[in-house]
Amino acid sequence: MKIALIAHDRKKDNLVQFAIAYQGILMEHSLYATGTTGQRVMEATNLQITRFCSGPLGGDQQIGAMIANNDMDMVIFFRDPLTAQPHEPDVSALIRLCDVYQVPLATNMGTAEILLKGLQEGFVDWRMIQERRN
Ligand SMILES: O=C(CO)COP(=O)(O)O
Numbered sequence: 001m002k003i004a005l006i007a008h009d010r011k012k013d014n015l016v017q018f019a020i021a022y023q024g025i026l027m028e029h030s031l032y033a034t035g036t037t038g039q040r041v042m043e044a045t046n047l048q049i050t051r052f053c054s055g056p057l058g059g060d061q062q063i064g065a066m067i068a069n070n071d072m073d074m075v076i077f078f079r080d081p082l083t084a085q086p087h088e089p090d091v092s093a094l095i096r097l098c099d100v101y102q103v104p105l106a107t108n109m110g111t112a113e114i115l116l117k118g119l120q121e122g123f124v125d126w127r128m129i130q131e132r133r134n
Pocket residue numbers: 006007008009033034035036037038053054055056059060091
C-alpha cells in the first residue's frame with residue numbers, strides 16, 4: 001500500500017512519535033511525505049520515505065496528484081487546526097480529493113491509530129482490487 005505522511009509544523013512532533021510507535025507496520029508499505037515531514041520522520045526512524053516538496057511549496061498538491069491518479073491508498077495528515085496556513089487552499093484540496101477518491105484519511109493521531117490497525121487487519125485490502133489507472 002502507498003501511505004502519505006504529512007504534518008503541519010506544530011504537529012510534526014506528534015507525527016514523529018506516531019511513526020516511531022508504528023514503525024513496524026509502516027515499514028511494510030511504500031511511504032510518501034511532504035518535504036519537512038519526511039525529513040523529520042526519516043531522521044527519527046529507519047523508514048524510507050519518498051519526499052515531495054514542502055507543503056507550502058506544492059507538496060500537498062503533489063500528493064493530491066497521486067490521489068487523483070488513484071495511486072495513493074491512505075493519507076495520514078496531522079493538521080494544525082489552530083494555525084492559519086499560507087497554503088490553506090492546497091490543504092483543503094488534498095482533503096477534498098481523499099473524499100472524491102474514497103481514500104482513507106486520518107487528520108489526528110486517534111484516527112491514525114485506528115487506520116493503521118485496520119490496515120494490518122486487512123480492512124483496506126479493497127484498495128488493491130480497485131483498478132489502478134496507471
Ligand atoms: O505544510 C504541510 C502540509 O500542508 C507540510 O509540509 P512540510 O512537511 O514540508 O512541513
